[in-house]
Amino acid sequence: MIQEGIFHIYPIAESAITIECGKEIAVSNHRQLLQLQKQLQIQAFSGFTDTSITYNTLTVFFDPRRLITNGQHSPLAFVLKELQTLVRGFGHQPDTQIPPGKQHLIPVCYDPALAPDLLTVAAYHKTSPDAIIEAHTGQDWYVFMIGFNPGFPYMGVLPPTLAMPRKSTPAAKVAAGSVGIAGTQTGIYPNDSPGGWQIIGRTPLKIFSPEDPSPVLFSAGDTVRFTPIDSDTFSYLNQYANS
Amino acid sequence: MRILKTGITTIQDCGRTGLRNWGLPVAGAMDRIALRLGNMLVANEPNSACLEISRGAFSTSFQRSSLVALTGTGFNAFINGRPIPYWQPFLVQEGEFLQLFPSSTGFTYLAIHGGIRIEPQFGSRSTHLASKIGGLGRPLRAGDELPLTVWPDENGQRIIDHLKNPAPGHHIRLGNLTIPDYTRSELRFIAGPEYDWFTGETIDLLQSAPFTVSETSNRMGLRLNGPELKRKNAAELLSVAVMPGTMQVSPDGQILLLMADAQTTGGYPRIGQLAAVDLHLAAQYQPGKEYLFRQISIEQAEQLWVEQEKKLKTLERDYLLHFS
Numbered sequence: 246m247i248q249e250g251i252f253h254i255y256p257i258a259e260s261a262i263t264i265e266c267g268k269e270i271a272v273s274n275h276r277q278l279l280q281l282q283k284q285l286q287i288q289a290f291s292g293f294t295d296t297s298i299t300y301n302t303l304t305v306f307f308d309p310r311r312l313i314t315n316g317q318h319s320p321l322a323f324v325l326k327e328l329q330t331l332v333r334g335f336g337h338q339p340d341t342q343i344p345p346g347k348q349h350l351i352p353v354c355y356d357p358a359l360a361p362d363l364l365t366v367a368a369y370h371k372t373s374p375d376a377i378i379e380a381h382t383g384q385d386w387y388v389f390m391i392g393f394n395p396g397f398p399y400m401g402v403l404p405p406t407l408a409m410p411r412k413s414t415p416a417a418k419v420a421a422g423s424v425g426i427a428g429t430q431t432g433i434y435p436n437d438s439p440g441g442w443q444i445i446g447r448t449p450l451k452i453f454s455p456e457d458p459s460p461v462l463f464s465a466g467d468t469v470r471f472t473p474i475d476s477d478t479f480s481y482l483n484q485y486a487n488s
Numbered sequence: 489m490r491i492l493k494t495g496i497t498t499i500q501d502c503g504r505t506g507l508r509n510w511g512l513p514v515a516g517a518m519d520r521i522a523l524r525l526g527n528m529l530v531a532n533e534p535n536s537a538c539l540e541i542s543r544g545a546f547s548t549s550f551q552r553s554s555l556v557a558l559t560g561t562g563f564n565a566f567i568n569g570r571p572i573p574y575w576q577p578f579l580v581q582e583g584e585f586l587q588l589f590p591s592s593t594g595f596t597y598l599a600i601h602g603g604i605r606i607e608p609q610f611g612s613r614s615t616h617l618a619s620k621i622g623g624l625g626r627p628l629r630a631g632d633e634l635p636l637t638v639w640p641d642e643n644g645q646r647i648i649d650h651l652k653n654p655a656p657g658h659h660i661r662l663g664n665l666t667i668p669d670y671t672r673s674e675l676r677f678i679a680g681p682e683y684d685w686f687t688g689e690t691i692d693l694l695q696s697a698p699f700t701v702s703e704t705s706n707r708m709g710l711r712l713n714g715p716e717l718k719r720k721n722a723a724e725l726l727s728v729a730v731m732p733g734t735m736q737v738s739p740d741g742q743i744l745l746l747m748a749d750a751q752t753t754g755g756y757p758r759i760g761q762l763a764a765v766d767l768h769l770a771a772q773y774q775p776g777k778e779y780l781f782r783q784i785s786i787e788q789a790e791q792l793w794v795e796q797e798k799k800l801k802t803l804e805r806d807y808l809l810h811f812s
Contacts, residue, residue: 258734259790260764294506299729301726308505391752392754395510395513455620
């Protein structure tokens with residue numbers, strides 16, 4: 246493991262190296278990783294193929310085949326050195342110099358018919374469903390990562406008044422568009438799938454459209470504000486109706 | 489070519505990369521070595537799209553004469569009733585039928601000169617079933633027509649000429665040292681980032697106890713049955729990057745070995761990462777068979793991979809030279 250300022254750099258496979266920043270969920274650390282990712286994409290080293298950003302890690306993937314064709318005996322050693330140089334030159338960027346992501350306004354219907362766990366969440370916090378809705382729509386959430394399923398945004402950080410553990414037994418089917426809570430995160434299911442998050446509402450918007458050239462609605466670094474809609478508006482806006 | 493009968497068959501190449509931040513898995517062939525050798529045998533680029541055939545009888549007819557090869561394992565193959573060996577190129581004549589009957593668990597690759605010519609999606613022809621991306625967006629069905637190349641290229645034509653007029657006593661089957669040894673039961677791995685989260689006894693068990701592969705395994709991952717792997721602590725892991733070969737430990741103490749359709753991120757501790765050179769052996773697991781894990785250093789894992797890659801490159805070059 247290499248330490249470079251606030252970053253730790255270590256390989257996780259023959260073709261992947263992780264850059265870690267901090268141990269907990271923090272927007273400021275995440276924005277450092279986002280900026281590092283951007284620099285890496287602009288000045289890609291030979292063999293670079295992909296990155297994967299999570300809460301506190303940026304994992305860099307490369308194709309060792311291209312590197313041994315270029316005469317490298319150890320592709321890993323080469324990329325480790327490249328990343329160390331990059332991170333050293335990067336240092337710690339002032340947050341004001343990192344451009345903000347996109348802002349999304351996402352309509353959500355919190356009608357009990359589409360929110361199977363809203364009452365459970367309210368009971369857990371000894372409050373009313375309306376208070377939960379108010380808290381969930383009352384501030385912006387930061388998108389830390391896309392994962393689990395194509396297009397699934399992990400957003401946060403939820404205050405203790407909203408945070409709740411995931412279900413002990415996952416639901417066999419969660420409907421596409423469902424908005425849920427797990428720990429201090431909130432997220433949206435892009436497709437019908439099994440899932441353990443507490444479902445408190447549903448958005449009529451498609452957040453993953455494989456037929457679209459740009460199929461994913463959210464990117465890491467974006468912010469999302471939820472806005473409540475009634476069930477008539479949900480039906481009117483519903484993009485899942487004919488699928 | 490027209491599909492007449494099929495179990496679970498999908499179109500696969502080396503997968504799509506560069507889209508992990510969309511949460512899009514790499515997908516691609518489970519057994520990358522079989523895919524690559526199959527493509528080599530029919531003079532394709534290493535990344536050409538093949539059929540990955542599993543679970544259930546398969547048959548197809550060819551509308552025109554085609555240069556094909558079968559690699560991988562799990563089936564017995566016949567052309568119009570004649571048994572056909574794996575790991576060598578052969579010609580299917582216009583109107584002939586290729587049939588595959590399951591003989592064990594496994595993935596077989598049908599490589600066809602020129603590859604399957606469907607449109608790539610996001611840079612790959614690989615099918616990812618869960619997101620309906622790539623290939624036909626679904627497993628193949630009886631009645632599907634797949635577009636093939638019309639004219640062979642120069643290298644393909646040379647192999648075709650050779651097969652039409654074989655020199656006496658001449659075989660072009662791959663040697664036994666090149667064909668993967670799917671009977672091997674040792675799987676090598678490197679320590680994962682959360683290796684230290686597990687107790688010393690667990691690490692010993694991991695390297696001494698036998699593991700079997702559960703029947704519920706699929707292209708996303710293999711669920712292993714073995715001794716319960718115990719943690720020193722109960723810390724929650726923040727979601728991190730995972731990839732094919734990642735050995736996650738689920739809350740019940742069992743290993744989930746992620747495969748080609750692995751999700752991009754996961755929240756279970758990563759006790760290890762399978763050495764890349766052994767990933768194709770895990771893909772072709774046999775139910776009930778006992779596997780043993782052996783830890784190696786990442787430097788060793790990389791060196792093994794570099795040696796394998798050099799051998800494959802040499803083989804690919806020599807194979808084409810052979811026909812020129």
